[in-house]
Amino acid sequence: MIPSLEHLQRAYAVTREATQVTPLLESAALVKASGAARLFVKPESLQWAGSFKARGAYWRLRQLSPEEAKRGVVAYSSGNFAQGLAAAGEALRIPVTIVMPVDAPAAKREATAGYGARVVLTEHGERAREEVAAEKARSIAADENLTLLHPFDDVEIVAGQAGAGIEALDQLEAKDTTADILLCPVGGGGLIGGVALAFHYLSPGTRIVAVEPEGFDGMGRSLAHGAIEATPMGASTICDGLMARRPGEAPFEAVRASRVEGLSVSDAEVRAAMKLAFEKLKLVLEPSGAASLAALLCGRMEVAGKSVLVICSGGNVSLSDFMRHVGDA
Numbered sequence: 001m002i003p004s005l006e007h008l009q010r011a012y013a014v015t016r017e018a019t020q021v022t023p024l025l026e027s028a029a030l031v032k033a034s035g036a037a038r039l040f041v042k043p044e045s046l047q048w049a050g051s052f053k054a055r056g057a058y059w060r061l062r063q064l065s066p067e068e069a070k071r072g073v074v075a076y077s078s079g080n081f082a083q084g085l086a087a088a089g090e091a092l093r094i095p096v097t098i099v100m101p102v103d104a105p106a107a108k109r110e111a112t113a114g115y116g117a118r119v120v121l122t123e124h125g126e127r128a129r130e131e132v133a134a135e136k137a138r139s140i141a142a143d144e145n146l147t148l149l150h151p152f153d154d155v156e157i158v159a160g161q162a163g164a165g166i167e168a169l170d171q172l173e174a175k176d177t178t179a180d181i182l183l184c185p186v187g188g189g190g191l192i193g194g195v196a197l198a199f200h201y202l203s204p205g206t207r208i209v210a211v212e213p214e215g216f217d218g219m220g221r222s223l224a225h226g227a228i229e230a231t232p233m234g235a236s237t238i239c240d241g242l243m244a245r246r247p248g249e250a251p252f253e254a255v256r257a258s259r260v261e262g263l264s265v266s267d268a269e270v271r272a273a274m275k276l277a278f279e280k281l282k283l284v285l286e287p288s289g290a291a292s293l294a295a296l297l298c299g300r301m302e303v304a305g306k307s308v309l310v311i312c313s314g315g316n317v318s319l320s321d322f323m324r325h326v327g328d329a
Contacts, residue, residue, distance in 0.1 A: 001155055001253045005201040008162040008194065011059045015163050018058050018091055022046050022164075024171035029280040030310075034296050038177065038307040041281060042168050045289050045315025049115070051241075052164050052191050052313050053084030053151075059160030060149060061088050069094045074146040076100070076133035079108025080241050080288070080314050081151035086115035097146060099137040101129040105240060107318035128233065128245055152188030153248025162194030168309060169202050179206050179309035181301075183292040186210040186219045186262075188244040189251025191313060196258035206309075208260045211295040213237035213267070218246040219255065220262020228252055238267045238325060241288030241314060263301065269294040271329035277312065278326060286317035287325060 003011075022044055030039040044052035061073070072095030075085055082098040089096035096117040100109055101124055113119050120140065124132035141148035150157070172178055182199055184192045192210050199206045210219045215235025222228045230246035237243060247255070270287050273294035277283040285293070289312045295301060296310055317325075 001250050002257050003155055003159040003162070003197060003254070007159050008166060008198055011159040012163040012166045014062055015055050015059050015160055018088070019055055019163065020047055021167060024168060025281060027281060030296070033276070034303050034308070036303040036308045037305050040172070040179070040309045041293070041312055042164065042309065043283050043312045044164055045283060045285055045312055049083040049087040050314055050316040051080040051084060051289070052161060053081045054087055055163045056157040056160030056190055056194070057081065057084040058088040058091070060154060060156045061092050061094055063156050064094070064147060068147045072096060072146050073149050074099065074137050074140045075149040075151055076130065076137040077151050078104045078129070078240050078243065079112070080316055082112040082117070083108060083115065083316060085149070086112045086117035089117065090115045097140060099133045099140065101133055103129070105318065105321065108316050111316065130244060150248065152190030152244070153250050155250045157190045158193040158197070158250050158254055160194065161191045162198045164191065164311065165195035165198030168311070169198060172309070177307060178203055180306040181207045181209065181303060181308045182311070183209050183211055183295050183308065184311045185242060185288060185291040185313045186212045186247070187242040187288065189219055189247035189255060192219070192260065193251030193254035195311065196260050197254050200258035208258060209295065209301070210255065210260050210262045211292045212262065212264050213239040213242050213270070213291060214264045216243050216245065217262060217264045218244060219252070220264060222247055222252055223256065223260060223262055238287040239270060239291055241286065242291060263295050265291055265294040265298055269298045271325050273297055274322070275326045275329040283312065284315050284317065284322060285312050286314050289314035
């Protein structure tokens with residue numbers, strides 16, 4: 001279940017044809033705020049469809065047989081994978097159905113439909129929303145003979161997302177430097193699974209930190225116990241894209257092999273990071289996309305004298321929600 005370096009590089013060679021090279025920003029302001037020696041931010045918020053998800057989605061769709069591609073695919077997502085998959089499907093002319101929780105952000109739902117995907121909403125009540133949406137996606141797949149895709153628990157999704165890490169490593173090399181610490185946000189683990197493997201193979205000295213919202217620290221709990229563990233029900237967070245209660249098996253195996261550690265951040269810390277990213281970096285980040293920046297700024301990590309890379313995963317947020325979060329910071 002752990003992709004090889006050759007597997008990751010093969011995926012990146014394909015996905016780079018259809019994705020943007022997101023910049024690697026160096027920030028003196030963040031050096032001053034954090035005490036790091038050098039500070040780099042990779043804003044995947046500037047990727048097509050507003051997040052890193054386009055990388056894994058495009059690679060996964062390229063693995064379909066001609067018959068599967070003709071019939072189409074179905075997946076569940078609260079928004080960013082939905083948009084990435086819808087955009088990839090539009091580019092490859094593959095029909096896409098997305099099952100979304102009814103309380104997913106309206107901006108993400110509308111953007112998904114805007115790429116031509118069919119959107120099916122689910123009511124989840126007191127149940128975990130991803131469980132209800134996943135059940136509905138499985139039902140649609142069976143009824144309509146569509147290929148069921150998982151937003152993160154898929155070896156090929158992990159391999160596709162690794163492109164963000166390979167790209168960052170190339171950009172660091174061009175600046176004649178490396179990263180001592182890598183901070184990466186985690187929901188189900190698809191992004192950090194791929195990125196951690198890229199650094200594990202190509203920059204083994206880099207310390208890798210998985211950043212999660214408080215109450216949704218399934219990856220951190222699982223790493224601490226050596227087996228996948230779900231978080232208790234009842235928590236809430238503004239990081240709607242990081243609300244998976246447990247990591248996927250494929251990402252967890254990749255992360256565990258890469259010696260990753262976990263760190264949780266609060267909603268208040270995320271809001272402060274969103275505000276700072278806007279004021280100092282001129283970046284509009286959604287809460288989930290600002291989680292790793294919040295980890296840098298929260299003061300619970302020793303970064304003095306270190307070179308730090310922060311991956312900001314997405315920027316899919318409505319103006320009203322962005323203003324509300326930043327106003328509360």
